[in-house]
Structure formats: C-alpha cells, structure tokens
Amino acid sequence: MLQKVVIIGAGPAGLLLAHYLLRRRKYCVELYERRSDPRVVDASQDRTFPISLxxxxxxxxRALAGLEEAIAQAGVFCNGSVMHRKQGxxxxxSRATPLLTIDRNRLVMILLQHLTQTYSSEQLLVKFGYQCVQVDRRAKTVTLQMGQGEAFAVAYDALVAADGARSHVRDYLAQDAGLQCEQNYVPDAYKSVFLSRLNPALGLELEHDKIHGWNRDNKTRMLMVPQPGERLNGVIIFDAQENPLSSLSTKEEVLTFFQENFPLFGQLMSQEEAEAFLHRPVGRVLTVSCARFHDGDSILLIGDAAHAVSxxxxxxxxxxxEDVLIFGQLLEQYEDDWELVLPAFSExxxxxxxxxxxxxNYSFPRTKTLVLEFFLRLTMSRLLHRWFPKWVKPFVFDLVLDxxxxxxxxxxxxxxxxxKVKRSSPHAS
Ligand SMILES: Cc1cc2nc3c(=O)[nH]c(=O)nc-3n(C[C@H](O)[C@H](O)[C@H](O)COP(=O)(O)OP(=O)(O)OC[C@H]3O[C@@H](n4cnc5c(N)ncnc54)[C@H](O)[C@@H]3O)c2cc1C
Incomplete structure (x- = not known):
C-alpha cells in the first residue's frame, strides 16, 4: 500500500520533493498551495524575482531526467557581474563557473509541469488556492481552506511543511510540539523591478550574460538579472526603516527617482513599468532558525520553512x-523508514x-571600508589561489559557490x- 504524503506549499522545495517521492513508487502525494494555479493565472510579475542556481x-x-535542461532553457547563464556607478x-x-539564473515563478512552473506530465492523478493531486489553516499531529490530519470557503480536514501518513519562511505548519509545531525556532526580519526590504536590457534610442545595451548591480550607498542598491530575450528582472533593496520610495506617488516621480539615483537603469525603465512599480508591494525577508527539522516519525520541515536566510x-x-537531494539519499539509505529518516535529516x-x-548574514559587509576590503580579498585570493592552491584558500563567496x-x-x-563583518554590523546578535 502506498504511503500518503501531504505537502503544504508548491514552491521549489515542495515541488522538487514531490518528484523525489513519486519516483520511488512507494508514495502518493497531495500538494496544497495557497497561491493561484500559475498555469491559469499569469503570475509572471507577481511576487517574483530572479534566482541564481x-x-x-x-x-x-539534475537527478531527474530532463529537468535541468528545461530549467536551463528558460533561464540565462551569467558568467560574472558588473557593478555600475555614476563616476568611473x-x-x-568574472566567474569561472557560470551561474544559472531563472525567475522564481518560471522555475516553479517548470517543476510543476514536469510533475503533472510525469505522474497520473492516482499518484498525484495538486490543488491551488488552498491554504493550510490547522494541523493535528495526534490525529494526523491537516485542515485546508479555499478562500473564505468551508474548511475541511485531510488525513496523512506523512506531512511536509514546504510552506516557506512564514510557515503555518512550523508555527503549529512551535506552539504544540515545543519546536524551538527563532525568526528575525533582515533590515533590508525590497521591491521587484522589470526593465528592458536595451534602449535603442539611446544606443544602450547591457550585457546579456552578466548580473548588473548598482550600489547607490551602503543602504540602497539594485541587482538586475538578464532573462531570456531582452528582459532584465531584479530588485531594488533598501533599509526598511528608511524607505526611499515611500514619497513616490506618480509614475513621473518613479522615473525621476531611478534616473537620478540609478541613471543607467532609469534609462531602461518604461512608462508602464514606472506605473506598475508604484503599485507593487514592498517585500520583507524573514530569517528562520530551527533546532530540528522534523517532528516524530511523520512531519518534515524543508526549504525556507526550515531555514529561511537573507x-x-x-x-x-x-x-x-539541496535539502531534497539529501532527504532523497536518506530515504534510500533507511529504506523509507521515516522513523529513522527524519531524525537523521535533522542531524x-x-x-x-x-x-x-x-x-x-555576514559574508557581504555593509561598511564602505569593508566593502573595499571584500573586493580586494576576493581578487587577491583568486590570484594567489591559482599560484599557490595549497597555501591560499578561495574567499568565502567562491567557497560557497564553486x-x-x-x-x-x-x-x-x-x-x-x-x-570581522559581524563586529562591524549594527544588527549582529
Ligand atoms: C529578493 C530575493 C532574491 C532571492 N535570490 C535567490 C538566489 O539568487 N538564489 C537562491 O538560492 N535563493 C534566492 N532567494 C531565496 C529563495 O527564493 C527561497 O529560498 C526559495 O524560494 C525557497 O523555496 P521554498 O519552496 O522553500 O519556499 P517558497 O518559495 O517561499 O514557497 C513556499 C510556498 O508555500 C506557499 N504557502 C505558504 N503558506 C501556505 C499555507 N499556509 N498553505 C498553503 N501554501 C502555503 C507559498 O504561497 C509558496 O508558494 C531569494 C529570495 C528573495 C526574497
């Protein structure tokens, strides 16, 4: 008999985990997602941003045939970044190994399409517009609700919280099962920005294989990532306590703001984008740190629900x-015995x-002098590591990425x- 796994949240973690479980042929999966079905509703500019993989x-x-190729086709490989500035x-x-960049919602769409094309409705049920509102770990049920409609309970053998940084399942475990968990907002807020890479009238064309950045000062910056074709998607990041956008109330003011503060990007912003930008919500990033990623033998926390970071x-x-890859390896190692797999995953x-x-929190500094030291260390460590690989190790970014x-x-x-960065940070704990 197949084990029934209910996954809450159809983000990258929930969708990839569904793939991993279903290919083992020992599970049926029910996946519930609060947002609308991206195959029906155009979510291309709805709460999205580029992700570099x-x-x-x-x-x-890559462990799933054809998936990496499909994602690569919908993304862009970037072999470095360009930090633009007003003067100089x-x-x-540059980067020796290119980063694969893709819009978050497009990544989700490809994972979803592959899933629904590969598995039948007997193995997989995906429901959009359904929010998890309650969990009962003793009865092994989860309560779901569509909009203001009537709530209903679904039974599970195993429950996966893949419901992101503001996880409802995690909150329930913190209240009912003594899960120790710390949550903090990062000081930065962000807003998505959608530009064109080209402005033929001004003879402007930004490189298609580079991430483009601009630091206005140590509090406000932009990071723009090329998309297939001419699009350039990204974010403006600023101190949440000193929102430089709060006084903007017309599209003319938006255009002037970008032209004055980020002149290059200002020249690539259309009138329509300036209008849409006004109405787009400001995002805040919540970081999450939990003492364990499971409860008993049947609840798993994965992805941002377990460990959201800046x-x-x-x-x-x-x-x-990577969580999903490791969880898959543990399922294999312990022959799908969740009583052993779950604690091993946490450990x-x-x-x-x-x-x-x-x-x-602390790889990238915020003070001007440390930013200079950061770039100096990055350049020097690359050079010296090439000559003396045994003696000089790569700098933190290259260690994480490569x-x-x-x-x-x-x-x-x-x-x-x-x-060193921590000591210089006013928000360090
Ligand atoms: C501006 C920005 C840039 C980023 N850039 C990068 C990057 O370059 N590289 C990188 O690796 N990461 C990046 N990240 C982080 C990355 O977006 C997240 O780590 C990743 O999306 C986590 O995936 P997830 O599936 O765990 O959670 P999410 O993507 O948050 O998905 C969770 C899903 O659960 C749903 N949900 C929530 N609550 C409920 C509920 N109660 N019931 C039902 N469904 C629910 C949500 O609607 C959502 O679809 C970035 C994040 C931000 C904000």
Whole structure:
C-alpha cells in the first residue's frame, strides 16, 4: 500500500520533493498551495524575482531526467557581474563557473509541469488556492481552506511543511510540539523591478550574460538579472526603516527617482513599468532558525520553512533544493523508514542550515571600508589561489559557490572574515 504524503506549499522545495517521492513508487502525494494555479493565472510579475542556481541546487535538479535542461532553457547563464556607478568605470567581477539564473515563478512552473506530465492523478493531486489553516499531529490530519470557503480536514501518513519562511505548519509545531525556532526580519526590504536590457534610442545595451548591480550607498542598491530575450528582472533593496520610495506617488516621480539615483537603469525603465512599480508591494525577508527539522516519525520541515536566510549570497533556494537531494539519499539509505529518516535529516542538515544563516548574514559587509576590503580579498585570493592552491584558500563567496563543501565547512574556513563583518554590523546578535 502506498504511503500518503501531504505537502503544504508548491514552491521549489515542495515541488522538487514531490518528484523525489513519486519516483520511488512507494508514495502518493497531495500538494496544497495557497497561491493561484500559475498555469491559469499569469503570475509572471507577481511576487517574483530572479534566482541564481549553482551546483548545490542544480545537482538536486539534475537527478531527474530532463529537468535541468528545461530549467536551463528558460533561464540565462551569467558568467560574472558588473557593478555600475555614476563616476568611473564599471567594476567587472568574472566567474569561472557560470551561474544559472531563472525567475522564481518560471522555475516553479517548470517543476510543476514536469510533475503533472510525469505522474497520473492516482499518484498525484495538486490543488491551488488552498491554504493550510490547522494541523493535528495526534490525529494526523491537516485542515485546508479555499478562500473564505468551508474548511475541511485531510488525513496523512506523512506531512511536509514546504510552506516557506512564514510557515503555518512550523508555527503549529512551535506552539504544540515545543519546536524551538527563532525568526528575525533582515533590515533590508525590497521591491521587484522589470526593465528592458536595451534602449535603442539611446544606443544602450547591457550585457546579456552578466548580473548588473548598482550600489547607490551602503543602504540602497539594485541587482538586475538578464532573462531570456531582452528582459532584465531584479530588485531594488533598501533599509526598511528608511524607505526611499515611500514619497513616490506618480509614475513621473518613479522615473525621476531611478534616473537620478540609478541613471543607467532609469534609462531602461518604461512608462508602464514606472506605473506598475508604484503599485507593487514592498517585500520583507524573514530569517528562520530551527533546532530540528522534523517532528516524530511523520512531519518534515524543508526549504525556507526550515531555514529561511537573507538572499545576500543567493543560497536560500539552492539550500532548499539541496535539502531534497539529501532527504532523497536518506530515504534510500533507511529504506523509507521515516522513523529513522527524519531524525537523521535533522542531524545532518540543522548544523549546515545554521552555518548558512551566518554566511548569509555576514559574508557581504555593509561598511564602505569593508566593502573595499571584500573586493580586494576576493581578487587577491583568486590570484594567489591559482599560484599557490595549497597555501591560499578561495574567499568565502567562491567557497560557497564553486566548492563541493558543506556550509559548515565553508563557515569553518571563513570564520575570521565572518567575525570581522559581524563586529562591524549594527544588527549582529
Ligand atoms: C529578493 C530575493 C532574491 C532571492 N535570490 C535567490 C538566489 O539568487 N538564489 C537562491 O538560492 N535563493 C534566492 N532567494 C531565496 C529563495 O527564493 C527561497 O529560498 C526559495 O524560494 C525557497 O523555496 P521554498 O519552496 O522553500 O519556499 P517558497 O518559495 O517561499 O514557497 C513556499 C510556498 O508555500 C506557499 N504557502 C505558504 N503558506 C501556505 C499555507 N499556509 N498553505 C498553503 N501554501 C502555503 C507559498 O504561497 C509558496 O508558494 C531569494 C529570495 C528573495 C526574497
């Protein structure tokens, strides 16, 4: 008899886990997602942003035939970044291994399409517009609700919380099962921005294979990532306490703001985007740190629900996909005995998630002098590592992105730098 796994949340982690479970032929999966079905509703500009995937995330996707190719086709490979500025030449940072960048909602769409094309409705049920509102771990039921409609309970053999940083299932475990969990907002807020890479009238064309950044000062910056074709999607990031956008009330003011503060990007913004930007919500990032990622033999926390981090080093999604790879390996190792798999997952993954939290908070500094030191260290370590690989180790970014090391190992090797940035940070705890 198949085990019934109910997954809450059809983000990257929930969808990839459904793939991993179903291919084992021992499970049937019911997946409930609060948002609307992206195959029906155009979600292309709805709460989305570009995600960069490197080996950690990609090896989890690669395990499923054809998936990495499909994602690569819908994304863009970037082999470096360009930091633009008002005066002086733009600063270029190259990457030996290109990053695969893809819009979050497009990534979700491809994972979903592959899933529904591969498995029948007897094995897989995916329901959009359904929100998890309650859990009863003793009765092994989860309560769902569509809009303001009547709530109903669904029974499970195993329940997976893949419902993101503001996980309802995690809150329930914190209240009912003594799960220790710390949550903090990062000081930054962000708003999505959608531009064109080209402005033929001004003879402007930004490189299609580079991430484009602009630091206005140490509080406000933009990060724009090429999409297939001419699109350039990204975010403006700013201090949540000093929102520089709060006084903007017309599209003319939006255009002037970008033209004055980020002149290059301002020239690539259309009138329509300026209008849409006004109405787009401001996003806040919640970080989450839990003492364990499971409860008993039947509840698993995965992805952002277990360990949401600051996006500063682009690892949240990579780590969420890596969770799935590791969980899949443990299912294999313990022959699908969840009583053994779940604690083993917590034991292996919690230290790495905590290390990732530190790396995400403190790899990239905020003070001007440390930013200069950061780029100097990055350049020097690359040069010296090439000449003396035994003596000089790569700098923290390159260790995270290009090495097959766990986050705990990277933190260990980078502790000196992380401590230095931490000491300079007003928000450090
Ligand atoms: C601006 C920004 C840039 C980022 N850039 C990168 C990057 O470059 N690289 C990288 O690796 N990561 C990046 N991240 C992080 C990445 O987006 C997340 O780590 C990743 O999306 C986590 O996937 P997930 O499936 O765990 O959670 P989510 O993507 O949050 O998905 C959770 C899903 O659960 C649903 N849900 C929530 N509550 C309920 C409920 N009660 N009932 C039913 N459904 C529910 C939500 O609607 C959502 O669809 C970035 C994040 C931000 C904000």
């Amino acid at each position: 490197q080996e950690r995330g990609r090896k989890a996707i 030449k733009a600063r270029k940072i 996006p500063s080093i682009g690892q949240g999604c990579n780590a969420s996909l 292996q993954r919690v230290p790495d998630a905590h290390a990732l939290g530190e790396l995400s 090495r097959d090391l766990s986050y705990s190992q990277v933190l260990n090797l980078s502790q000196g730098w992380i401590n």
